Amino acid sequence: MQTKVLIVGAGAIGAFYGALLAKAGANVAVVCRSDYEVVKSQGYQINSDVLGQWGFHPEQIVTRAKEYQGQADYVILCSKITPDVNRAELIKDALHAGTSIVLIQNGIEVEQELASAFPGNELISGLAFICSNRTAPGVIHHLAYGKLTLGNFPHGCSEKTRHLINLFAQSGIECIGMDDIVTGRWIKCVWNAPFNPLSVLAGGLPTKAILDTQEPLIRGIMQEVCQIAAACGHPLPDDIIDININNTHAMPPYKTSMLLDFERGNVMETEVILGNTLRAAERESVDAPRIKTLYALMKLIELSNQNSRGMTM
Amino acid sequence: MQTKVLIVGAGAIGAFYGALLAKAGANVAVVCRSDYEVVKSQGYQINSDVLGQWGFHPEQIVTRAKEYQGQADYVILCSKITPDVNRAELIKDALHAGTSIVLIQNGIEVEQELASAFPGNELISGLAFICSNRTAPGVIHHLAYGKLTLGNFPHGCSEKTRHLINLFAQSGIECIGMDDIVTGRWIKCVWNAPFNPLSVLAGGLPTKAILDTQEPLIRGIMQEVCQIAAACGHPLPDDIIDININNTHAMPPYKTSMLLDFERGNVMETEVILGNTLRAAERESVDAPRIKTLYALMKLIELSNQNSRGMTM
Numbered sequence: 001m002q003t004k005v006l007i008v009g010a011g012a013i014g015a016f017y018g019a020l021l022a023k024a025g026a027n028v029a030v031v032c033r034s035d036y037e038v039v040k041s042q043g044y045q046i047n048s049d050v051l052g053q054w055g056f057h058p059e060q061i062v063t064r065a066k067e068y069q070g071q072a073d074y075v076i077l078c079s080k081i082t083p084d085v086n087r088a089e090l091i092k093d094a095l096h097a098g099t100s101i102v103l104i105q106n107g108i109e110v111e112q113e114l115a116s117a118f119p120g121n122e123l124i125s126g127l128a129f130i131c132s133n134r135t136a137p138g139v140i141h142h143l144a145y146g147k148l149t150l151g152n153f154p155h156g157c158s159e160k161t162r163h164l165i166n167l168f169a170q171s172g173i174e175c176i177g178m179d180d181i182v183t184g185r186w187i188k189c190v191w192n193a194p195f196n197p198l199s200v201l202a203g204g205l206p207t208k209a210i211l212d213t214q215e216p217l218i219r220g221i222m223q224e225v226c227q228i229a230a231a232c233g234h235p236l237p238d239d240i241i242d243i244n245i246n247n248t249h250a251m252p253p254y255k256t257s258m259l260l261d262f263e264r265g266n267v268m269e270t271e272v273i274l275g276n277t278l279r280a281a282e283r284e285s286v287d288a289p290r291i292k293t294l295y296a297l298m299k300l301i302e303l304s305n306q307n308s309r310g311m312t313m
Numbered sequence: 314m315q316t317k318v319l320i321v322g323a324g325a326i327g328a329f330y331g332a333l334l335a336k337a338g339a340n341v342a343v344v345c346r347s348d349y350e351v352v353k354s355q356g357y358q359i360n361s362d363v364l365g366q367w368g369f370h371p372e373q374i375v376t377r378a379k380e381y382q383g384q385a386d387y388v389i390l391c392s393k394i395t396p397d398v399n400r401a402e403l404i405k406d407a408l409h410a411g412t413s414i415v416l417i418q419n420g421i422e423v424e425q426e427l428a429s430a431f432p433g434n435e436l437i438s439g440l441a442f443i444c445s446n447r448t449a450p451g452v453i454h455h456l457a458y459g460k461l462t463l464g465n466f467p468h469g470c471s472e473k474t475r476h477l478i479n480l481f482a483q484s485g486i487e488c489i490g491m492d493d494i495v496t497g498r499w500i501k502c503v504w505n506a507p508f509n510p511l512s513v514l515a516g517g518l519p520t521k522a523i524l525d526t527q528e529p530l531i532r533g534i535m536q537e538v539c540q541i542a543a544a545c546g547h548p549l550p551d552d553i554i555d556i557n558i559n560n561t562h563a564m565p566p567y568k569t570s571m572l573l574d575f576e577r578g579n580v581m582e583t584e585v586i587l588g589n590t591l592r593a594a595e596r597e598s599v600d601a602p603r604i605k606t607l608y609a610l611m612k613l614i615e616l617s618n619q620n621s622r623g624m625t626m
Contacts, residue, residue: 201514202613205620213616217609220602289533289602296530297610300515303526307518 002027003167006072006094008065009079010039010058012134016142017078017104019046019056020171029060029068031090036063038137047135048142051172066093074124074164076102081110082267088117095121100160104128104148106257107272108189109280111153111182123153124161125181127188133260146173151181186229186236191244192273194221196258197294200268200301206253215245217290224288228277231284265305270298315340316480319385319407321378322392323352323371325447329455330391330417332359332369333484342373342381344403349376351450360448361455364485379406387437387477389415394423395580401430408434413473417441417461419570420585421502422593424466424495436466437474438494440501446573459486464494499542500549504557505586507534509571510607513581513614519566528558530603537601541590544597578618583611 003026007018010030022028032039043057062068065075075091091101091114100122101114115123131143150165151157157177168175178184194217195207202210211218222241229236237243261268274295281288316339320331323343335341345352356370375381378388388404404414404427413435414427428436444456463478464470470490481488491497507530508520515523524531535554542549550556574581587608594601 198610198613201610203617205613205617209616209620210613214609214613217606220605290606292533293530293603293606296527297511297514300511300518300523300527303522304516304518307522 003074003163004070004072005029006031006065006068006075007058008075008077008091008094010044011078012132012140013104013128013130014076014078015044015056015134015140016046016048016130016132016146017076017128017148017168018058019044019054019140020173021167022056022058023054024167024171026167027059028056029062029070029072030058031062031065031068031094033063035134035137036061042138045139046142047140049144050142050146064093065091068094071096072099073160074100074102076104078104080261080267080269081105081107081272082269083271084267087114092117097121100124100164102126102150102164105272106188106192106269108185108276110185110272110276115153122158122160124150124158124164125153125185126150127181127184129188148173148175149178149181149184150175151178151184154182155180180234183229183234183236186225186232186234187240189229189273189277190222190225190236190240191248193225193277193291193294194218195248196256196273197270197298199256199259200262201294201297204255204259204263206255207248207251208253211245211248218245221290221294224281224286224291225277228281228284228286228288231286232280262301262305268298268302270295270302274298316387316476317383317385318342319344319373319378319381319388320371321388321390321404321407323357324391325445325453326417326441326443327389327391328357328369328447328453329359329361329443329445329459330389330441330461330481331371332357332367332453333486334480335369335371336367337480337484339480340372341369342375342383342385343371344375344378344381344407346376348447348450349374355451358452359455360453362457363455363459377406378404381407384409385412386473387413387415389417391417393574393580393582394418394420394585395582396584397580401427405430410434413437413477415439415463415477418585419501419505419582421498421589423498423585423589428466435471435473437463437471437477438466438498439463440494440497461486461488462491462494462497463488464491464497467495468493493547496542496547496549499538499545499547500553502542502586502590503535503538503549503553504561505569506538506590506604506607507531508561509569509582509586510611512569512572513575514607514610517568517572517576519568520561520564521566524558524561532558534603534607537594537599537604538590541594541597541599541601544599545593575614575618581611581615583608583615587611 005028007014008031010032018028102124104126127149129147135141165175318341320327321344323345331341415437417439440462442460448454
């Protein structure tokens with residue numbers, strides 16, 4: 001039987017992964033709001049520098065989860081997590097007893113809210129390492145990477161999770177299972193916590209310039225993430241900082257997602273990356289002065305942006 | 314006998330204080346570079362919102378200290394301290410045996426360099442609390458404040474320092490002597506260390522908005538300054554943080570000097586305010602993670618500015 005998937009938040013990330021699952025033979029529907037008219041008439045155009053170009057025509061295109069017809073095996077939430085969005089509300093009308101909820105979203109401790117809201121549904125938590133942009137309504141440009149890591153929350157890797165992993169793998173991207181996906185989130189946070197906010201606060205510098213001149217600060221921030229993760233019961237590998245530093249040296253100059261959001265005037269993921277990390281630190285009584293400083297500065301930058309947008313000249 | 318004063322760095326601050334000393338009867342000369350032609354022909358126009366308007370015609374207007382004729386009782390250095398300026402070079406040709414060197418300059422531990430260069434000259438260290446701008450060549454707009462605090466380095470308040478204090482007091486501004494001016498610098502740093510960099514890093518927010526939303530961070534930074542000052546042998550009063558917080562709440566929305574420099578594309582006083590504070594912390598083995606983070610971010614902002622200036626489109 002064809003696997004039924006509903007993608008909620010079908011933008012640069014969601015439409016790309018939805019298109020891959022359709023390629024692998026799944027029945028893929030999308031909840032799509034801003035580009036609804038274009039996608040309804042033409043579908044998506046996927047331009048991947050890695051996998052080529054193709055059109056993606058979802059089986060259903062709806063503007064809200066409640067309009068979805070059928071019982072999805074997987075509801076995959078791919079929207080950015082920002083304080084103004086209630087994620088449970090976004091998906092609740094599309095859930096049935098056997099529906100697995102899949103999060104392909106950035107951030108720390110982003111699962112419990114949905115696990116509590118839907119205790120009867122399997123929750124699969126996922127991390128995407130991808131560089132993908134929406135270049136026009138319904139047009140997605142996939143520039144690089146694409147690797148997914150999936151695992152059940154709070155731990156494990158069920159048969160149904162493995163089925164989804166296989167579908168992604170068939171479509172041509174790397175997808176791996178992880179028994180401790182929460183540790184996976186902390187590992188990603190080791191990179192995200194310094195580079196995302198610093199790229200914004202440093203006035204748009206690429207990651208390489210930041211690392212070349214301020215490596216001690218980067219290491220200090222990464223060390224704080226490791227201490228918080230360990231206090232939360234997720235000790236990270238001893239060499240995780242060196243690995244991240246070396247990998248970043250080897251990366252081409254790169255604009256972080258937070259910097260792209262900042263430049264576009266979009267809401268940034270300050271709360272799920274820094275805010276949730278700090279709330280975990282406070283709960284576990286770990287001192288994290290560098291991350292606290294970055295978080296405060298990001299809140300000030302957000303305030304400054306709001307002020308300048310609201311200003312009448 | 315008329316007191317002879319040479320002002321070195323006769324911009325918004327130096328020209329204003331020089332004009333005040335001339336008002337009080339001193340023989341005041343200036344070393345003036347960028348506005349030399351205008352000042353040579355017309356003198357300075359001082360427009361003070363506090364003390365009224367008047368013309369200030371220095372007795373000598375020179376472009377370098379060596380052109381100064383006579384033996385100054387006081388050589389007053391009012392330039393900003395930035396890494397590209399050698400202060401000893403700026404003043405050395407105007408010094409005689411009896412010349413007192415006066416620093417009216419921002420920052421921490423700014424005296425030793427000159428004390429070492431000129432061990433035979435009395436060194437008077439001064440702090441200005443002033444809001445003054447150069448609005449056109451030779452035109453100085455004094456908006457508010459103006460209070461000076463003077464004291465000998467490393468401590469004491471000599472008769473000659475008292476004489477200078479009296480001259481300033483006669484001219485209409487508040488000028489007080491301080492036996493421990495180094496402690497005075499640390500006290501000023503309690504305010505400068507958070508608000509100067511944060512105003513730049515927060516995208517131009519005024520001090521009040523920063524304080525209203527991020528008071529815990531401000532207090533954390535101030536606490537680090539207090540710890541460093543104490544380790545350096547200059548314990549600050551217990552209520553210094555509360556006083557600074559309360560005073561800042563009471564201030565009108567205010568743009569810091571670092572923010573003004575940033576907006577104008579000028580070199581900022583990052584090194585003398587944050588850099589010297591951190592070097593003192595390292596010397597005394599005091600941990601100051603918040604200030605370290607701010608310093609690193611300011612270096613990144615400076616790098617980002619250089620990059621964007623050097624960029625050809």
